[in-house]
């Protein structure tokens with residue numbers, strides 16, 4: 040089975056009883072088996088997203104080939120997505136390496152420029168059947184270590200969203216409706232009415248960024264109001280670091296290093312499976 044793009048993955052999720060696709064950031068290669076284990080635990084299709092920092096750190100070829108081989112081994116429908124990227128060349132490189140979905144993030148640019156750059160990526164991605172996510176509005180918190188000041192948070196407006204999808208025919212649109220990246224430093228403040236209005240005005244899959252800190256109640260609301268993709272980034276990292284802090288500090292230097300990772304891998308598997316069940 041080859042890697043699927045988001046538009047191919049979404050109907051599979053829906054057939055299996057999921058209202059949204061969870062898209063889970065992979066932070067290091069040792070974590071990877073847990074993602075497939077969680078998908079098998081829940082019968083969910085799998086969407087793995089990679090920050091540009093992690094893509095550089097591990098190398099795109101290693102990521103694509105390892106995810107591809109686990110997809111085949113476990114027969115899990117899988118989409119490999121490049122998370123937030125504002126560099127057009129890096130996005131093209133990811134597509135060339137075999138990523139099946141990408142995000143161009145021009146949310147920091149004036150609207151016209153965001154639209155123009157998104158269209159450059161769309162034109163390139165369409166040749167390879169790769170889906171494209173764009174972002175409109177400024178989401179709070181931090182992404183790949185870069186902090187967004189509270190004063191820079193800007194909710195997406197209905198008018199801008201309507202214009203955006205009219206001028207750039209993206210597959211998914213990330214909107215800013217009150218979630219924040221890296222929930223461990225800030226609180227979410229979901230704008231229910233705004234989301235309902237955008238959902239009505241825009242006939243596209245919407246994407247929720249900063250899904251880690253959203254309450255179960257709000258999660259049920261957003262996946263019923265157009266959020267077809269929900270990003271979960273921080274939680275796996277937190278579990279990994281927390282468990283590794285314990286095992287590394289109590290272990291000996293000649294212990295097999297894999298023993299230090301086993302509790303972390305189990306915790307990541309559980310947190311992903313728990314999130315996946317939330318989308319059912």
Ligand SMILES: [Zn+2]
Pocket residue numbers: 123182220248249270
């Ligand atoms: Zn994000």
